[in-house]
Amino acid sequence: MLHLFLTDVVPLVNIGTLAAFIVVSFAAIILRKTQPDIQRHFKTLLVPMIPAITIVFCILLVFELPTITQLKFIVWLAIGLVIYYFYGQHKNHLNKNQ
Incomplete structure (x- = not known):
């Protein structure tokens, strides 16, 4: 049972971590x-070269993961973005003041 759980969760953790590294690298450049x-x-040496190399290698690693993991990640990301959007609309204090 634990083995089946880990075989599903570990690749999702990997792709989530790689996605986080990609976002942080983009943020460092921006x-x-x-x-x-x-x-x-x-301090980071050789900005933007090191973050750009990080982005490229993380993307390559993402493409090495199984396709089902990539699809699961896209679905979970879409669900998370929808929840975040509606939660933000509900809790947005700027819109309430207008």
């Missing part, structure tokens, strides 16, 4: 371009 003078708590 922040360096849009806000070059803010204080940084950590």
Whole structure:
């Protein structure tokens, strides 16, 4: 039972972690371009080259995962985005003031 659970969950954790790394790498590139003078708590060498290489390798690793894992990730991502959108609309304080 545990083995079946792990065989389903572990690839989803992998693809979720890779997606998070991709988002963080994009954010590092964008922040360096849009806000070059803010204080940084950590330094990354060779920006934007290192984050771009990270994005490429993470995407390659995502494509090495089974297709069913990619499809499950897309479905879960879509569900999460829909929930996030409607929750944001419900809790949006800016729209309530207008």
